[in-house]
Every structure is written in structure tokens, then in C-alpha cells.
Amino acid sequence: MSQPERKKSKEKKPLKIEIRLSGSGGQGMILAGVILAEAAAIYEGKNAVQTQSYGPEARGGASKSEVIISDTEILYPKTSRLDYLLALNQVSCDKYARDLKDNGLLIVDQDAVEHLPIVKVVSLPLVRTAREEVGKAVTTNIVSLGALVGLSGVVSREALRKAVLSRVPKGTEKLNLKALKLGFKLADEHQDKVTEL
Amino acid sequence: MSQPERKKSKEKKPLKIEIRLSGSGGQGMILAGVILAEAAAIYEGKNAVQTQSYGPEARGGASKSEVIISDTEILYPKTSRLDYLLALNQVSCDKYARDLKDNGLLIVDQDAVEHLPIVKVVSLPLVRTAREEVGKAVTTNIVSLGALVGLSGVVSREALRKAVLSRVPKGTEKLNLKALKLGFKLADEHQDKVTEL
Numbered sequence: 001m002s003q004p005e006r007k008k009s010k011e012k013k014p015l016k017i018e019i020r021l022s023g024s025g026g027q028g029m030i031l032a033g034v035i036l037a038e039a040a041a042i043y044e045g046k047n048a049v050q051t052q053s054y055g056p057e058a059r060g061g062a063s064k065s066e067v068i069i070s071d072t073e074i075l076y077p078k079t080s081r082l083d084y085l086l087a088l089n090q091v092s093c094d095k096y097a098r099d100l101k102d103n104g105l106l107i108v109d110q111d112a113v114e115h116l117p118i119v120k121v122v123s124l125p126l127v128r129t130a131r132e133e134v135g136k137a138v139t140t141n142i143v144s145l146g147a148l149v150g151l152s153g154v155v156s157r158e159a160l161r162k163a164v165l166s167r168v169p170k171g172t173e174k175l176n177l178k179a180l181k182l183g184f185k186l187a188d189e190h191q192d193k194v195t196e197l
Numbered sequence: 198m199s200q201p202e203r204k205k206s207k208e209k210k211p212l213k214i215e216i217r218l219s220g221s222g223g224q225g226m227i228l229a230g231v232i233l234a235e236a237a238a239i240y241e242g243k244n245a246v247q248t249q250s251y252g253p254e255a256r257g258g259a260s261k262s263e264v265i266i267s268d269t270e271i272l273y274p275k276t277s278r279l280d281y282l283l284a285l286n287q288v289s290c291d292k293y294a295r296d297l298k299d300n301g302l303l304i305v306d307q308d309a310v311e312h313l314p315i316v317k318v319v320s321l322p323l324v325r326t327a328r329e330e331v332g333k334a335v336t337t338n339i340v341s342l343g344a345l346v347g348l349s350g351v352v353s354r355e356a357l358r359k360a361v362l363s364r365v366p367k368g369t370e371k372l373n374l375k376a377l378k379l380g381f382k383l384a385d386e387h388q389d390k391v392t393e394l
Contacts, residue, residue, distance in 0.1 A: 017351050021341070028338030035360045036342060036352065042363075043356035069351055084349055086341055088323065097316065098295045105391065106318040107345060111325055119294065121303040121313055126285065128308055141225030144218070144283055145233060148304060152281055154214050154266055155233065159240035163232045166239075194302065 014072040018079040021065045022096055023088030023109075033065030040069040049077040062091065088112055122151065122194045124186050130179060139179035142168070146183015151191065157184060211269040215276040218262045219293055220285030220306075230262030237266040246274040259288065285309055319348065319391045321383050327376060336376035339365070343380015348388065354381060 019036065021029045030052050037050035052065045066079045081101040087093035088109045097106055097117040108116070124147055130140040142164060149160045161180060168176040216233065218226045227249050234247035249262045263276045278298040284290035285306045294303055294314040305313070321344050327337040339361060346357045358377060365373045 017349075019345070019351065021338075021345075023337075023341075026335075028335065031364065032338035032342050035339075035364050036346070036357070038364065039346075039352040039356040039360035043359045044352055046352075084345060084351070086345055088337065088341065094299065100316050102291065102314050102316075104316055105349065106316055107341075107348065108318065108320050109324050110320045110322045113320065116318055116320075117299050117316070119297050119299075119301055119303055119314070121305065123305050123307045123310065123313075125307045127306050138223075138225065140220070140285065141218075141229040142232075144220075144285065144304075145229050148216070148218075148281060148283055149233070149236075151304065152214075152302065154216065154281070155236040155241055155243075159236040160233070162240045163236035167228065167232050167235065 014070060016068065016070045016072075016074075017083045018081065018101075019067045019069070019084040019086075020079060020082050020096060020099070021067070021086045022092035023063055023086070025063045027063060027088055029063040029065045029086075029088075033067050037067045037069075040067075046071055047074050049074050051077050064092070064096075090115060093117065118196050120194050120196055122190050124190055126183075126186070129182050129186060133182050134175060134179045136175060136179075139176060142176050142179035143183040143186070146180040147186045147190075148183075150184040150187025151194070211267060213265065213267045213269075213271075214280045215278065215298075216264045216266070216281040216283075217276060217279050217293060217296070218264070218283045219289035220260055220283070222260045224260060224285055226260040226262045226283075226285075230264050234264045234266075237264075243268055244271050246271050248274050261289070261293075287312060290314065315393050317391050317393055319387050321387055323380075323383070326379050326383060330379050331372060331376045333372060333376075336373060339373045339376035340380040340383070343377040344383045344387075345380075347381040347384025348391070 021032050023029050033050045037048040040046045040048040047070045050067050068074050082099050082104050083101055084105050085096055085100055086107045089112045093108055093113045100106060126144050127140050130143045131137040149155055164176055164180055165173055218229050220226050230247045234245040237243045237245040244267045247264050265271050279296050279301050280298055281302050282293055282297050283304045286309045290305055290310045297303060323341050324337050327340045328334040346352055346354060361373055361377055362370055
């Protein structure tokens, strides 16, 4: 089939809502998906597709159903990034929470889901430190390595120092050691400023 | 090669740390990955692999480097779930933050990354409401649909009501309408309790 020509710049982005309903077998997630899709398609005149998977994830008591609702034709029936995720158990929450869009809504069962997905974050002036304190923006990578290793301890600071010295161009050792130290310093100053997201 | 026999139950889970360094081209992410891997492998005697991608994501100025550090042999050189993610620009942060493990650490540049990834969450007593207030745990799916639609408005409550009535087994309409109303009520009561994660 030939594609119609698209005037991308003039096209309004169509509404498309992606929803996943997940729980244990027997919790009726598939019927719930069917009902939601029919509410949209039959009673509101929108386009809707409902799918469920019978792959490995359907075994072990897990149950998953997906619904896409759109005001235009739905060309691909599988979800990509979820607007809404219902998770009735911990396994579903752990497995699918990362599929949510930025600003997507996670709805969990209060009793079954005790642990919510958490990412820790720390925001550091890496580029600025390289540019203003080391004096060379090109040392951002070394400042960053210092900060990463300082915060994480994935390798020792001394091992990192040796590796930096052996790899940076001859003549830039002093500059890069300065960058590394400033990275360690950023880590030390921000160790308590790691927040949960 | 034949695989050595494994006594899974007795094996201690080996240390394996997965790190992604991401930024713009010219920020030296690949050299940073090489240095970090060498710090681990040459100066600390661990196993380390470093990879970078030259696929579509390497174009457009983006630069990405990955390092896996382990105390045992690394059988697969690509990262799966990140322990650490360095993101020096917004695009990298948006794209890769979801690859972090639960409790993984996201390190961002303070000036370049203004928007951190956010998921909204609401925790509702869905199963409990079905079991205790409707009196049938099997109506959890309908309570959940009521809560989802009540919170999201992806379809109207009336459209959902009609779709529920047309799909549930004959004789269970009253029970399921009760479940639906209790789901709407949960949504109304928790509309202000959606929190950011």
C-alpha cells in the first residue's frame, strides 16, 4: 500500500493513550482490557485495540492486557510507552513500571505492592566545573569520572587516577589530575545530596 | 565449549556493576569508558568490558559508552539494567533513565539536565475494596477499571458503565455496578493523592 503524503509540520499530533493492566491470573485483567476498549470504541466512537500476550510472561500466574485508545487509526497494536499502568502485584510493578512514559501514571494495589520503583539522582555542575574551575570544557569526562567513582566506589580513586594518567595525551596529565580531583570533590560535597526520585 | 556444572543453590551471586556514560559527541564519553574499564581491569584486577555503540544512536551528536565491572567472567558484554547512569545532556537523560535498575543512581549535569524523569503514582486498596466492600474478590478488575477511568478520564464513566454491563456474566450486573461505583469513589478520594516518584 502506498502511504498518503504527510504534511508533518501542519499535522496536529493525534491523541493516543496507551494502557497496560497487569496482575495475577484470575484477577480478570483480560476482561478488564476488553471492557475498556469497548467503552472507548463502541460507546465513545474512538479507535481502540486490545491485546494480551500469551508468551512466557503469561505463565507463572501473571496476567497482562493492553489497550490503546486513539482518535485516529491505530497502525500498530502494541504499546510502546505507557500513559497508564495498573499493577495489582509486586512482580507486575517491578517489571512494568519502567515502561511508563515520563509523567505516566502508575496505579498500584495498596496491599499487594509494598515497594515502589525508585531511582536515586544527584545533579552536579560537571560541565561548569570543567570549564570554569579546570579551565577546559574538554575535561568534562574526567571530572565526571571522578564524580562517578567518588560517589559509587565502583573502583578505587587510586586505580582511577592511574588509569587516567596512562590514557590522557602526554602533556595534559596535570590538567586532567586537576579535573579528577575536582570530580572527587564534587562527589564528596554531594554524597548527602543524593535524592530519591 | 562445554559448560561447567553449576551448583546454583550454593553459588554466591557475583558482583556485577553496569555503567553507562552518555553525553554529546566531543564530551569524551568513550575515553571515559576506556579509562574506567582499565582502572577496574588493570589496576584492581577485576574483569571489565567496555563497549560503545556506532548505531543510529551514535549519530546526531550523541555519545554513549558502557562499562561492566565484575569479579567473575563477563559472558555478555552489553548492559541490561544499569547500576549507574551518567547523563550530560537532557536527551541522554530522557532516553536512558528508564534503563536504570531499581535503586540505580542517575548522575546528571546540573546545567544541561533541567528535567528529571518523573512517574506519578497512586496506591489504592483495589483488591481489599473488591473483597470487603463489594464482597467478591473476583470484582477486583471492575473496581480497578473504575479507579483507572475515574483518575484518568481515558473514557467517560458512562461509557465504561455501559461496556461493563454488556460484558459481565448475566446475573452479576448489580454486583459489578457496585464494584464500578466503588472504583470511581476510590478515584475521587485519591485524586489529590497522586504523588511524584
